[in-house]
Amino acid sequence: MKKIVTLLIFGLMSLASCTEYDEVAMWNKNEDMGSRLAALERLCDRMNTNIASLQRIVEALQANDYVTGVAPVVENGETIGYTISFSRSGPVTIYHGKDGQSGATPVIGVKQDTDGLYYWTLDGEWLEDSRGDRVVAQGPAGRSAYELAVENGYRGTLEEWLASLNGNNGRSAYELAVENGYRGTEEEWLASLKGTAGDKGDDGNTPKLKIENGYWYVSYGDDDNWVQLGQATGEDGRPGQDGDSMFSDIDVSDPDFVVLTLAETGERIGLPRYREKFDLLFEKSDTEKVKEMEIACGAGETAEVRYELTPAGAQVAIECISHSAYKVSVDEGDRRILVSAPDDPAAVADPRSEILVFASDDERTIMRKLVVKQAKYIRYRATEQLRVTSESFPGDPYFWGEECEFIDGLSSYDPVTGEGKWGYTGTVTQxxxxxxSGETALRSLALPEGIEYIGSNAFNNSGLEEIVLPETLVEIDQFAFSKTRLTEVVIPGSVELLRASAFEGKSNGGSPLEKVVFEGNKIRELELRTFSYCDRLKEIALPEGLESIGYNAFDGCGALERIDIPASVTYVGEAAFVYCTGLKEAVIGDGVAEIAKRAFAECTALKRVVIGRGIRRIGDMAFNTRSSRDQMTLESVTVLFDDISSGDFPVLESGQRGVFPKPGGWDPVSYKIYVPRGTGATYRAKWADYDSLIQEK
Structure with missing residues (x-):
């Protein structure tokens, strides 16, 4: 009995041992299957990550992006891939490993076709969508500047287009492009030099992989359409070992490139590492750096433009192109651009000229632009430096014009010589x-060509002794030069309007003005008091074309000894030459029809008067004084009117004192009135107060 129990126990133990063994084996088998499924899932995830990363790498290549960093992906102490960061694109992660030894692992890659585009491949064959079209891995490439030019009508070759950038025979690069058929504007042509960026690849066309029921499936953008590829496990039921086999090698040792080797084709993809891109900026000030800058350069001068290169050690070649009379050179050692203007200002036809500055290294070329404005100067002499804007209103300049800007940096003053200048660009017109007004420190001024108008009181009561007026001047407004220290003035032939009191002197101090020259004949009227109180004026030749001499125009010009009134004048105004106490002779042209009252009154030194044939009316005291206490010294008055038959005989508006001193009164009379032969009787009858003085000649 004891023996039977023992055998039963051993039997049960054997059964128990057998049962335990089977359960452990089953447990181990289930655990191994779970590991295999997890490995397959990791494999699939990594492959999909690699596929997406590969597309982004292709896009980065197309966009000329740069690698800024490479970080290893570590698992269990082993590097299984890398995360690559780009300067503009987002980071990508790629995995590498050994080719699967068991199971049919699909190999997805990219390959460049003859059209220059990258397409997806599957196991070495083009990957096609449901329509049978190859699946592109990138967007269309950007167009070059030359391609844009051709698109706009350019007919030359690439070499001719590149050569044309330097211009030829005085024609700009743009003009040559137009000659070759280019139809865009100059701004569009400049913009085309940069080319255009291509579109990015369509993320919807990125292939995806999955494992289902032990098989690989692929989709290219449509999650509802999956294509079965093959078994995901080998005959022994194990997945491929450690990896997806898309990249056979990732080389990060090169300082200039990260090199990826595709397992399928062995093709190497080099991703350039980021190197800080250079930039060139013009130094507008110590704190302001700009890509485009305006500068001013005067005739015979050289303007300096300093530039900044970043990074500091950038190796860059710089070339400047000028299509104008300005010469340009580059001092790369001192990092400055020198712009020289011709000596003759007329050689610069355009007030704004462009200089293109190209900077290039072995990777790219950038363009910057200098706009050169022709600098001009208004020169003056003074006892101190003068402002060109109002001290009370700093934003209110003394000159106005077209695109006119005064530049402090171009202005200067030499206290030794007293010579100064104001620099400006554009055109001063007024x-x-x-x-x-009241600027007593001012001594001389040369107004530039372009000025058409001098405003009222512009130099009134200033210390101005000398003025140069431009040939463009049209109008001198009232009191413009009144009470100045001018001794001589030349009025250009362009002047049409000379307003009231333009050169009037001081009523109690006179004026040093001695000589006035009219160069043209456009002035029709000397308005009231134009030269009144110019007590030192000796020499003035009134312009042909003048028609009217206004009220008190030469009042008090005591130094004037002779005046000739041209035949174009028809009217001599009231008191026009009153108190010209030094005047000895007055010749009045044939065109004068009326001499207003007191026109030559108080001219006590006047001896000879000639009145032309056109005279019809002479006002009271035209050649007389107010009182017998001031005696006229007339010797002869010659009247040339001889058209007796016209019936339009000259009228004397004679009052108590008379047009001329009357004989038989308080004034001693010793002069004669000479008239043409055969007219004496008529004159005596019409001018009865003077019949005893009239003689034919």
């Missing part, structure tokens, strides 16, 4: 009213 001197503002009251600009230099």
């Amino acid at each position: 001197v503002e009213s009251g600009a230099f």
